[in-house]
Amino acid sequence: MPFERHVDAAVVAVDKPAGLLSVPGRGPDKQDCALSRANARHPGLRVVHRLDQATSGLLLFARHLAAQQALSRAFEQRLAQKTYVALVWGDPGPEGLIDLPLVADWPQRPRQKVCHATGRPSQTAWQRLGHEGPWTRLMLTPRTGRAHQLRVHLLALGHPIVGDALYDPHRPADRLMLHAQRLQVPHPDGGELALDSPCPF
Numbered sequence: 001m002p003f004e005r006h007v008d009a010a011v012v013a014v015d016k017p018a019g020l021l022s023v024p025g026r027g028p029d030k031q032d033c034a035l036s037r038a039n040a041r042h043p044g045l046r047v048v049h050r051l052d053q054a055t056s057g058l059l060l061f062a063r064h065l066a067a068q069q070a071l072s073r074a075f076e077q078r079l080a081q082k083t084y085v086a087l088v089w090g091d092p093g094p095e096g097l098i099d100l101p102l103v104a105d106w107p108q109r110p111r112q113k114v115c116h117a118t119g120r121p122s123q124t125a126w127q128r129l130g131h132e133g134p135w136t137r138l139m140l141t142p143r144t145g146r147a148h149q150l151r152v153h154l155l156a157l158g159h160p161i162v163g164d165a166l167y168d169p170h171r172p173a174d175r176l177m178l179h180a181q182r183l184q185v186p187h188p189d190g191g192e193l194a195l196d197s198p199c200p201f
Helices: 036-040 065-076 147-156
Strands: 004-006 013-016 056-061 083-088 095-099 102-104 110-115 121-132 135-142 177-187 191-194
Touching: 004 177, 004 191, 013 036, 036 056, 036 121, 056 065, 065 147, 083 147, 102 147, 110 135, 110 147, 121 147
Parallel strands: 056 177
Antiparallel strands: 004 013, 013 056, 083 135, 083 177, 095 121, 102 110, 121 135, 177 191
């Protein structure tokens, strides 16, 4: 799978593999990341959004400040449409909407948790795509962009994502079966930018 998915004067989009950080972490052993790899070919890139280290798929960077500001506004105003594919344990049914507020689980960082008292509003729509043995393939459409939102919402639904070592550690798999497959966002230079990434599982 190619690392670069789209390049133009304002935007670089990459296909981040599972297990790679989106941006550098703390310490010399956490400097290899999607940003540093993309910067090697396109210096000066700016962060727009992030994917969990365990999640694969489309990740967008801006090539200059004005593009970063425009894209960040689009994400903040929920104008960016993101679609994920996931394999989950069991069968949650044909479709639905998870509407559960999320907050950081500070004693167990970096975990997040559902909290009706202090959590931020969080919504995830889902649609069943098919059955695969004990698993179900879902299309997930987050309506908000909270940390670990998809992972915690599916766990709360009773159908954790396959391979989630953080939220479902007793059922290991080769990787977290969660992939950012489609991204559509207003382009900083006008029009729409629509990107697709083939699901690797």
